[in-house]
Amino acid sequence: xxxxxIPFYLPVGRECELFELAWRHRLPLLLKGPTGCGKTRFVAHxxxxxxxxxxxxxxHDDLTAADLTGRYLLKGGDTVWTDGPxxxxxxxxxxxxxxxxxEARKDVTVVLHPLTDDRRILPLDRTGELLEAPADFMLVVSxxxxxxxxxxQLKPSTRQRFVAIEFAFPPPELERQxxxxxxGLPEARVQPLVLLANRLRALxxxxxxxxxxxxxxxxxATLIAAGMAVSEAVQCAMIEPLTDDADVKKGLDEVxxxxxx
Numbered sequence: 001x002x003x004x005x006i007p008f009y010l011p012v013g014r015e016c017e018l019f020e021l022a023w024r025h026r027l028p029l030l031l032k033g034p035t036g037c038g039k040t041r042f043v044a045h046x047x048x049x050x051x052x053x054x055x056x057x058x059x060h061d062d063l064t065a066a067d068l069t070g071r072y073l074l075k076g077g078d079t080v081w082t083d084g085p086x087x088x089x090x091x092x093x094x095x096x097x098x099x100x101x102x103e104a105r106k107d108v109t110v111v112l113h114p115l116t117d118d119r120r121i122l123p124l125d126r127t128g129e130l131l132e133a134p135a136d137f138m139l140v141v142s143x144x145x146x147x148x149x150x151x152x153q154l155k156p157s158t159r160q161r162f163v164a165i166e167f168a169f170p171p172p173e174l175e176r177q178x179x180x181x182x183x184g185l186p187e188a189r190v191q192p193l194v195l196l197a198n199r200l201r202a203l204x205x206x207x208x209x210x211x212x213x214x215x216x217x218x219x220x221a222t223l224i225a226a227g228m229a230v231s232e233a234v235q236c237a238m239i240e241p242l243t244d245d246a247d248v249k250k251g252l253d254e255v256x257x258x259x260x261x
Contacts, residue, residue, distance in 0.1 A: 009045035010178050012170050019046045022163050023138045028116040031142040033167025036213020039142045043097045053094030055085050059104040065111040090122045093136040101141040109158045116161035183221035196259045207248045
């Protein structure tokens with residue numbers, strides 16, 4: 001695959017090397033870190049770099065094990081078994097990525113356990129099949145530990161089945177490069193946006209549940225590059241998405257004024 005076809009990702013450390021080692025040695029991988037810090041882009045980048053098919057599932061409260069493995073459906077008057085995305089990935093190989101896995105129902109993690117030890121199997125009770133994952137199959141899951149409450153955490157028995165990489169927002173010099181590349185806005189104009197993002201992130205746990213993601217900084221820079229006024233772009237992309245509380249927004253606006261004057 002050409003370099004142009006590989007999704008852009010700027011490494012912060014040795015995460016690319018670790019991902020490739022995990023894939024080559026058939027180890028499942030857990031990515032943990034805040035929303036919008038690059039976990040999903042990282043997986044897409046590595047799948048393309050390794051030339052592997054990527055299956056992505058965005059987990060949610062209603063996602064069940066059957067949604068992943070498959071179910072019998074009526075087709076033309078016949079009852080036909082239809083593979084779910086996890087089963088398809090196990091049959092054909094490639095990388096299966098479960099984004100925000102703790103959002104799914106508890107029965108999902110039970111299904112994953114046989115795939116995350118030396119058995120690397122997927123039992124399909126409904127069909128009586130016992131699928132063995134091919135050598136190039138890899139399971140990757142992610143979640144945001146800072147956002148989860150006590151009712152939505154990975155159990156130790158699940159966590160310890162994975163090799164894990166902890167993600168954070170990139171340091172300012174790298175984040176500037178990412179935003180410039182993604183938005184096309186010149187670095188001199190990106191620099192204050194990254195400075196603002198880091199100052200707003202310092203408020204996490206006080207006035208904010210979550211800090212400004214790199215994704216939002218890219219959105220803001222994209223709006224500015226398209227001709228929107230800086231103040232309006234900042235409000236739309238870096239303030240309004242963070243909170244609905246009028247008093248908190250007033251405090252965030254004061255941070256904006258301190259950065260932009």
